[in-house]
Amino acid sequence: MHTPNPLPLSFYQHHDVVYLAKTLLGKVLLTHIDGHLTGGPIIETEAYWGVEDRACHAYGGRRTKRTEVMFRKGGIAYVFLIYGLHSCFNIVTHCEGHPHAVLIRAIKPTIGIETMLQRRNKIKLDKTLTSGPGSTAQALKITTALTGIPLDRPPIWLEDRGIQVKKFEATPRIGVDYAGEDARLPWRFVAEIA
DNA sequence: CTAACGATTCGCT
DNA sequence: GCGAATCGTTAGT
Numbered sequence: 742m743h744t745p746n747p748l749p750l751s752f753y754q755h756h757d758v759v760y761l762a763k764t765l766l767g768k769v770l771l772t773h774i775d776g777h778l779t780g781g782p783i784i785e786t787e788a789y790w791g792v793e794d795r796a797c798h799a800y801g802g803r804r805t806k807r808t809e810v811m812f813r814k815g816g817i818a819y820v821f822l823i824y825g826l827h828s829c830f831n832i833v834t835h836c837e838g839h840p841h842a843v844l845i846r847a848i849k850p851t852i853g854i855e856t857m858l859q860r861r862n863k864i865k866l867d868k869t870l871t872s873g874p875g876s877t878a879q880a881l882k883i884t885t886a887l888t889g890i891p892l893d894r895p896p897i898w899l900e901d902r903g904i905q906v907k908k909f910e911a912t913p914r915i916g917v918d919y920a921g922e923d924a925r926l927p928w929r930f931v932a933e934i935a
Numbered sequence: 936c937t938a939a940c941g942a943t944t945c946g947c948t
Numbered sequence: 949g950c951g952a953a954t955c956g957t958t959a960g961t
Contacts, residue, residue, distance in 0.1 A: 824941060829942060844942055917942060920942095
């Protein structure tokens with residue numbers, strides 16, 4: 742059995758969530774759930790800049806049962822349900838009281854492909870297996886029940902396996918048209934990896 | 936309590 | 949390209 746080599750919680754406590762969203766590209770996201778190891782390198786992220794960011798769930802200091810975990814110290818999971826159907830997995834960053842987070846939008850499916858195909862009701866491997874936040878969370882079996890858990894150990898953790906990001910693109914974030922000016926910020930990052 | 940809607944996905948046209 | 953699926957969260961009564 743593979744031994745986890747997780748990034749430490751301190752990694753996520755950097756004050757600049759945009760820097761972290763870029764730096765997370767190429768890091769390997771892993772889950773070990775129901776006895777299955779699944780994961781792959783992160784290839785798409787979005788940064789959400791706390792109370793100042795109109796696109797962020799915690800904008801203006803909005804503190805509710807759902808957003809509460811965003812206010813905790815960085816290094817934990819923020820998982821929410823969207824459209825009553827799909828889970829979105831985020832990494833809470835920065836320190837306590839600063840509700841910043843990185844949304845994991847896509848990974849390259851490389852580890853536990855058979856399990857991920859089953860969870861996604863798919864037959865053939867292609868990039869659509871883990872190509873958006875909902876599908877990535879489903880393939881990894883990350884659900885809202887896991888919100889708030891630390892990310893330096895199973896069932897969810899990240900590793901630096903030295904994967905090279907050849908180049909990456911910065912674009913506006915997806916589906917945040919309600920955010921006015923902030924909808925145009927180039928805080929979505931899409932990587933090309935080796 | 937009620938009602939509108941969302942950091943999406945998939946199938947059909 | 950368009951719209952349905954489907955329900956917890958949110959804000960307002």
